[in-house]
Amino acid sequence: MGQRSMTEALQVDRRRFLGGAGAVVLTLACGDRGIARTFGVPEPVATEQVFSAWLSIDARGMVTLVNAEAEMGQGTNTAMAMLVAEELEIPWGRITTVPMTARPIYTNPAFGMLKTGASLSLKGRYLQLRQLGAAARQMLVEAAAQEWKVPSQACRAVAGEVHGPDGRSTPYSSLVAGAASLPVPQDVPLKPRADWAILGKPQARIDMADKCTGKARYGFDKTVPGMVQAALVHAPQFGARVKAVDSKAALAVAGVTRVIALDHAVACIASTSWSALQGADALVIEWENPDPAAVIDDAKIDAMLRNGVAGKGQGRNALIPAHKVGDPAAGFAQPGVLAVSAEYSTPYLDHACMEPTSAIAHVRPDGIDVWSSTQSPAMIYHAAKLLYGFEADKVRVHQQPIGSSFGRRAQIDGELEAMVLSRIMGGPVRAIRARSEDIQHGFYRPASRSTLRGAVKDGKIVAWSHRCASQSLLDNYARYFREYGIDLKELDKLTGPAGASGFNFAPFDLMSVDGTPSNAIYAIPNVEVASAKIDVPIPTGWFRGVGQTNNLFATECFVDELAYAAGQDTLAFRKVLLSGQPRFLAALDRAAREIGWDKKPAKGIGRGIAITNMSDAVTVAIVEVAASKSGFEIRRAVLAVDNGIVINPDVVEAQTQGGFLFGLGAALWGRISIAQGRVEQTGFADYRLLTLQYCPALTVIQMPSDDPPSTISEAAATVAAPALANAIFAANGRRLRDLPIARDDFECRATVA
Amino acid sequence: MADIITVTVNGEPRELRVPPEMPLVWALREELGLTGTKLSCGIGVCGACTVHVSGKAVRSCVTPIGEVSGPVTTIEGLSSPGGLHPVQKAWIENAVAQCGFCQSGFIMAAAALVDEAPGAQPAELLQQMTNICRCSTFSRVRLAMMVAAGHGAKIHD
Numbered sequence: 001m002g003q004r005s006m007t008e009a010l011q012v013d014r015r016r017f018l019g020g021a022g023a024v025v026l027t028l029a030c031g032d033r034g035i036a037r038t039f040g041v042p043e044p045v046a047t048e049q050v051f052s053a054w055l056s057i058d059a060r061g062m063v064t065l066v067n068a069e070a071e072m073g074q075g076t077n078t079a080m081a082m083l084v085a086e087e088l089e090i091p092w093g094r095i096t097t098v099p100m101t102a103r104p105i106y107t108n109p110a111f112g113m114l115k116t117g118a119s120l121s122l123k124g125r126y127l128q129l130r131q132l133g134a135a136a137r138q139m140l141v142e143a144a145a146q147e148w149k150v151p152s153q154a155c156r157a158v159a160g161e162v163h164g165p166d167g168r169s170t171p172y173s174s175l176v177a178g179a180a181s182l183p184v185p186q187d188v189p190l191k192p193r194a195d196w197a198i199l200g201k202p203q204a205r206i207d208m209a210d211k212c213t214g215k216a217r218y219g220f221d222k223t224v225p226g227m228v229q230a231a232l233v234h235a236p237q238f239g240a241r242v243k244a245v246d247s248k249a250a251l252a253v254a255g256v257t258r259v260i261a262l263d264h265a266v267a268c269i270a271s272t273s274w275s276a277l278q279g280a281d282a283l284v285i286e287w288e289n290p291d292p293a294a295v296i297d298d299a300k301i302d303a304m305l306r307n308g309v310a311g312k313g314q315g316r317n318a319l320i321p322a323h324k325v326g327d328p329a330a331g332f333a334q335p336g337v338l339a340v341s342a343e344y345s346t347p348y349l350d351h352a353c354m355e356p357t358s359a360i361a362h363v364r365p366d367g368i369d370v371w372s373s374t375q376s377p378a379m380i381y382h383a384a385k386l387l388y389g390f391e392a393d394k395v396r397v398h399q400q401p402i403g404s405s406f407g408r409r410a411q412i413d414g415e416l417e418a419m420v421l422s423r424i425m426g427g428p429v430r431a432i433r434a435r436s437e438d439i440q441h442g443f444y445r446p447a448s449r450s451t452l453r454g455a456v457k458d459g460k461i462v463a464w465s466h467r468c469a470s471q472s473l474l475d476n477y478a479r480y481f482r483e484y485g486i487d488l489k490e491l492d493k494l495t496g497p498a499g500a501s502g503f504n505f506a507p508f509d510l511m512s513v514d515g516t517p518s519n520a521i522y523a524i525p526n527v528e529v530a531s532a533k534i535d536v537p538i539p540t541g542w543f544r545g546v547g548q549t550n551n552l553f554a555t556e557c558f559v560d561e562l563a564y565a566a567g568q569d570t571l572a573f574r575k576v577l578l579s580g581q582p583r584f585l586a587a588l589d590r591a592a593r594e595i596g597w598d599k600k601p602a603k604g605i606g607r608g609i610a611i612t613n614m615s616d617a618v619t620v621a622i623v624e625v626a627a628s629k630s631g632f633e634i635r636r637a638v639l640a641v642d643n644g645i646v647i648n649p650d651v652v653e654a655q656t657q658g659g660f661l662f663g664l665g666a667a668l669w670g671r672i673s674i675a676q677g678r679v680e681q682t683g684f685a686d687y688r689l690l691t692l693q694y695c696p697a698l699t700v701i702q703m704p705s706d707d708p709p710s711t712i713s714e715a716a717a718t719v720a721a722p723a724l725a726n727a728i729f730a731a732n733g734r735r736l737r738d739l740p741i742a743r744d745d746f747e748c749r750a751t752v753a
Numbered sequence: 754m755a756d757i758i759t760v761t762v763n764g765e766p767r768e769l770r771v772p773p774e775m776p777l778v779w780a781l782r783e784e785l786g787l788t789g790t791k792l793s794c795g796i797g798v799c800g801a802c803t804v805h806v807s808g809k810a811v812r813s814c815v816t817p818i819g820e821v822s823g824p825v826t827t828i829e830g831l832s833s834p835g836g837l838h839p840v841q842k843a844w845i846e847n848a849v850a851q852c853g854f855c856q857s858g859f860i861m862a863a864a865a866l867v868d869e870a871p872g873a874q875p876a877e878l879l880q881q882m883t884n885i886c887r888c889s890t891f892s893r894v895r896l897a898m899m900v901a902a903g904h905g906a907k908i909h910d
Contacts, residue, residue: 205848210853212844212849214829221782354852356793404852657890657892684794690891691891692884693879752879
């Protein structure tokens with residue numbers, strides 16, 4: 001591919017890359033041309049399925065909606081129910097949701113496949129589920145009109161009933177049978193936003209009480225009759241293979257019945273989880289490790305990343321131009337410019353989900369059932385077809401509520417293991433693993449290195465260069481499919497529109513430059529972005545905030561560096577860069593006012609700004625820290641967000657708080673280290689995670705607009721690290737360019753003391 | 754052969770035929786079907802498995818069933834016939850939970866803190882809440898703890 005077409009190809013964001021053709025998801029996300037847009041009009045819902053596949057109404061008038069999005073804390077149970085309830089004309093409180101058994105008809109139109117992620121739940125369902133609710137309401141009205149032998153125009157839906165002439169009325173529950181046999185209206189007008197009674201207002205999560213009383217059930221809690229437990233032990237070194245297993249001690253554990261060696265792991269089968277885990281612990285496994293020369297560690301990875309940004313990589317590791325605006329060389333060569341350069345780095349991160357990875361599979365001669373906390377049900381039934389030849393309708397994937405995921409459960413490694421083990425065992429198998437296995441066999445946010453150069457003249461940035469290097473997010477994603485002999489191109493074809501699977505057949509991973517100025521909002525006349533990938537055998541994958549978690553840290557800190565180099569206030573400097581971006585300017589001004597930017601803070605107190613346009617949202621963070629030479633504490637943070645049309649303000653606030661703090665914890669301590677070809681961390685004791693004592697007072701200011709609903713928590717997760725690093729510099733003059741921020745000689749102190 | 758272990762759970766005496774070294778969390782979840790108590794880190798760090806033993810918060814993933822010396826209360830038994838525990842009420846009113854997986858543990862830990870030390874100052878309570886939540890619901894955890902402890906919604910001086 002020539003350089004010109006490559007640059008054009010890269011002027012789309014990851015949503016297009018992930019999205020499907022049917023979704024009309026189109027984005028131009030380039031330089032100073034405006035805010036990235038990713039939104040399409042979904043195909044009309046397959047409305048003939050309104051009552052058979054999506055909705056049911058019981059005798060008491062309670063409506064049950066099948067939730068085709070995974071619920072993993074982001075609030076889809078509530079949001080999806082709100083969308084339907086508004087158009088269906090039922091009072092809030094009269095609708096609940098159930099998780100789906102996956103079927104292709106539930107495909108998210110914005111994704112092009114049945115998958116939850118990439119902040120696409122609301123984008124894909126926003127019109128679809130309102131259309132569904134409106135069609136159902138119309139059918140109920142029509143059913144009443146036919147029964148009463150009156151024109152349907154003389155009837156209307158009110159709070160779960162149809163009202164007709166002469167004051168007569170009947171509840172929906174008595175009309176369902178008639179309604180379900182009617183033709184489905186396709187173009188029912190949706191309620192104008194001004195008439196919304198449920199949407200746009202804070203609604204209590206419909207699953208909140210269950211989650212506070214222990215009633216909520218997750219994939220990890222699922223049991224099926226006759227199932228056995230299988231605890232997996234994976235090869236510690238990436239790429240190692242099982243050579244020999246001594247299972248004597250494991251089989252001596254009460255309850256352990258069998259030990260099964262796979263290629264890449266060994267499973268200990270038992271009647272209870274505890275026995276299986278104990279047995280797994282007692283296994284003595286000899287591994288066939290990779291060639292010692294190929295065994296990686298942090299130093300080797302760092303050298304490869306440095307090589308990458310230096311442009312010394314060859315072939316598929318070469319530095320590839322990704323984005324260009326104006327004439328960067330000429331921009332840097334202008335007389336009188338002040339040139340600044342800096343290098344940034346980020347480490348590998350694990351999702352560290354609260355819910356341990358688990359999946360249940362039952363492979364029978366006539367079909368398969370899978371129960372799991374998955375973000376990727378379609379990937380499971382397509383993989384099952386390639387493994388065992390079953391068509392999608394013979395593979396029933398029973399969606400379970402997820403106990404946090406952040407992209408981890410978009411991977412189906414656990415489900416594949418459960419299927420293979422079930423086939424061997426001839427019955428249902430629950431595949432589990434100890435936390436140490438989970439953290440050492442994740443799909444990590446890749447480490448990265450960025451080299452930035454900038455030129456400032458007359459208080460403005462006149463040229464910008466960003467070279468970044470990391471593993472591809474996607475190249476290694478497919479590694480485990482190969483373990484099972486699954487042909488990736490075949491799997492990609494099954495999953496829908498080209499690229500929807502997320503497999504990367506292109507030479508370049510678009511996500512690796514997300515968060516560089518290739519999709520920034522700043523007015524910079526001359527920009528160049530180049531990216532190099534490194535090849536190491538570490539599984540990588542989507543992580544809340546994705547590419548921006550790496551590149552936005554470098555970008556937003558370097559904007560700060562240039563402001564100081566230009567001798568300017570960092571707020572004023574950014575406002576010049578944001579001229580022509582009214583939504584961003586408004587949010588920045590609002591956040592600055594909230595934190596009291598005009599009042600100069602006391603000595604030792606500093607404030608840092610970070611901004612992102614991730615996934616069409618406007619997200620501004622300002623963090624305030626107190627910092628000395630030896631440590632710091634995070635006192636306050638203000639987030640101003642414009643998420644477009646807001647469905648549930650209460651969930652927007654919660655997700656913004658949670659996303660930001662998730663990013664903050666990662667910025668403070670998050671680091672997966674690699675030594676001798678394996679992950680060093682073993683669990684939550686040596687992979688430090690955020691606790692309450694370190695959280696700042698957090699203010700979320702919502703500034704909704706008329707744009708379609710956009711991302712919430714992913715954007716909030718990406719601004720935390722740069723805002724924190726910028727605040728520390730403002731407080732004590734120490735510029736921290738390598739994550740994580742906290743270190744032995746510079747500790748984060750608790751705010752609750 | 755495992756001995757019979759008798760333990761009172763949520764007010765009912767239960768007999769379990771399990772090895773005494775089995776962690777309480779597995780006995781609750783797989784022997785008694787009380788899946789409201791979650792397992793996450795497995796080493797007593799995150800607190801997702803918190804239950805009460807004799808009214809005190811313990812991390813059941815590192816508590817062998819054989820060493821349980823008092824009555825056990827799990828999230829399923831926290832509320833009384835009269836209604837929800839004040840911590841549960843505060844949690845629901847302040848919409849704390851996101852994915853919810855860690856929240857049983859948070860609620861059990863918070864309930865023990867609030868019940869054990871009525872009138873404790875906010876900082877004393879907050880210092881002792883060391884549970885981990887990856888959805889990072891901490892802003893609302895603080896709020897709900899303060900409400901449940903009768904400090905209103907004021908968190909910071």
